[in-house]
Amino acid sequence: MAEPQRARPKPTPETQHFWDGTKAGELRLQRCDACAHVYFPPRPFCPSCASRKVSIFKASGRGFLYSYVINHRPAAPGFTPPYAIAVVELDEGPRMMSNIIDCPQTPEALELDMKLEVAFQELDDKITLPVFRPAKG
Amino acid sequence: MRKNQVAVVGAAETTELGIIPNASQLQLHADAALNAIADAGLKLSDIDGFATAVETPQQVCHYLGIKPTWVDGTSVGGCSFMLHVRHAAAAIEAGLCQTVLITHAESGKSMIGKLPRSTPPDSLNGQFEAPYGVYGPPSMFPIPVLRFMKTWGITHEQLASVAVVQREWAAKNPRAMMKDPITVADVLNSRMIAYPFRLLQCCLVTDGGGALILTSADRARDFPRKPVYIMGTGESVETPMVSQMETFNSSRAFKTAGPLAFKEAGIAHKDVDHLMIYDAFAHLPLFGLGDLGFMPYEATGQFIADGNTRPGGKLPLNTNGGGLSYMHSGMYGMYALQESVRQMRGIAPAQVPNAKISVCHGVGGMFAASGTIVFTNER
Ligand SMILES: [Zn+2]
Numbered sequence: 001m002a003e004p005q006r007a008r009p010k011p012t013p014e015t016q017h018f019w020d021g022t023k024a025g026e027l028r029l030q031r032c033d034a035c036a037h038v039y040f041p042p043r044p045f046c047p048s049c050a051s052r053k054v055s056i057f058k059a060s061g062r063g064f065l066y067s068y069v070i071n072h073r074p075a076a077p078g079f080t081p082p083y084a085i086a087v088v089e090l091d092e093g094p095r096m097m098s099n100i101i102d103c104p105q106t107p108e109a110l111e112l113d114m115k116l117e118v119a120f121q122e123l124d125d126k127i128t129l130p131v132f133r134p135a136k137g
Numbered sequence: 138m139r140k141n142q143v144a145v146v147g148a149a150e151t152t153e154l155g156i157i158p159n160a161s162q163l164q165l166h167a168d169a170a171l172n173a174i175a176d177a178g179l180k181l182s183d184i185d186g187f188a189t190a191v192e193t194p195q196q197v198c199h200y201l202g203i204k205p206t207w208v209d210g211t212s213v214g215g216c217s218f219m220l221h222v223r224h225a226a227a228a229i230e231a232g233l234c235q236t237v238l239i240t241h242a243e244s245g246k247s248m249i250g251k252l253p254r255s256t257p258p259d260s261l262n263g264q265f266e267a268p269y270g271v272y273g274p275p276s277m278f279p280i281p282v283l284r285f286m287k288t289w290g291i292t293h294e295q296l297a298s299v300a301v302v303q304r305e306w307a308a309k310n311p312r313a314m315m316k317d318p319i320t321v322a323d324v325l326n327s328r329m330i331a332y333p334f335r336l337l338q339c340c341l342v343t344d345g346g347g348a349l350i351l352t353s354a355d356r357a358r359d360f361p362r363k364p365v366y367i368m369g370t371g372e373s374v375e376t377p378m379v380s381q382m383e384t385f386n387s388s389r390a391f392k393t394a395g396p397l398a399f400k401e402a403g404i405a406h407k408d409v410d411h412l413m414i415y416d417a418f419a420h421l422p423l424f425g426l427g428d429l430g431f432m433p434y435e436a437t438g439q440f441i442a443d444g445n446t447r448p449g450g451k452l453p454l455n456t457n458g459g460g461l462s463y464m465h466s467g468m469y470g471m472y473a474l475q476e477s478v479r480q481m482r483g484i485a486p487a488q489v490p491n492a493k494i495s496v497c498h499g500v501g502g503m504f505a506a507s508g509t510i511v512f513t514n515e516r
Binding site for chain 2: 007008011012015040067068069072073076077078079082085086095098099107123
């Protein structure tokens, strides 16, 4: 029997651009053309003012550690505990859930407000996940 | 909604609570319903309104043999039953039905006839949370805690004291699952589940159910039990994705539902004799005390650590032992409501002397939804 796999996202028409972006090494967000609101997760209208005129843009990939847990048990399929499940606040404003790589998964190493930068983790030929690592410098 | 126009006239939990290996989830709904109907001195045929969550109204109504003219299948997680109470009160006042039965049951531990919970990979949660290793409530619900602690200066010891105080209440309750006294050190040395939370800061997983019966306050006078009036109600939802909450320093759903209920009831915080705040995890009472406006967020941890919510304290909180020590089948809101009703009837195992106003505050999902009910035993 194959090892249980990590949950894999399945894009929808509204989110395809995001997953195309991560595959190309870009973190893509959306900005409202009417009110300039930047939002996530993806949708073809502005959740602040309801305008359907919105644009996709490449985000800086920079942010900071907003909060997290270090999950010990039960572990999700495909994960070896303990591992941090983090929420990152992006410089552009939106927050997203992620994992923190290149960093010990300990309370000492994972300091709230630490600067982070995006990295890309290829799950298969269809899906590349955005994850974050401590920012250099 | 006008206050005190509708009352709870029947309330009961399942005959057994805890580990119930000999009944399906659907049968637990029926067991709770039959107990509540007996408590109210009614017949099944008297019920013309019905509400439940997770299971559909048609499933439970057919099983019980009820022919309703009003149903509500609002299913927003563990506080669904607070929303049912609110909706039922409005329906009764509007004349859509006269006597509403609300049921909850969950075979949370034994998993007999339990409906599957799944996250489709093309849902937003499936795309933007599941791939990062969330796996059940313990890995998700505590995600805001570290930010909340940093912003408001809350300590690990204060968060541990929530579990300690609730165990004190549970010790007074023969039906509580966990009754042995614990200390802050016990909590902080218990098995790590999802840092910063350890086993004793996470809810139990049990089987059980409960049911409520509501009717108009005018009719309530003719029932065998002392009526418990619906004084104020509130509800809201925010997001199914914990990562997308507006802030981790508070809950928008709590801040909407709670104050709505206080306003409708026309009460101030000093009027509250008894309080239930759904405690799936140890941080929820702190969010609740702040979001409902009892005190500044900075004060919530010390307030509990100082013993203000323990037996004999000035704000008795989670007097059945809560989801941490009493029981938690998965959707705990019904048990919080049952305890508020018992306190207002004056029959709780750990009765608060002369309690006249009880506030019962629920959460659904991971801060995804909220419902608040203010009860009183005086009209
Ligand atoms: Zn806009």
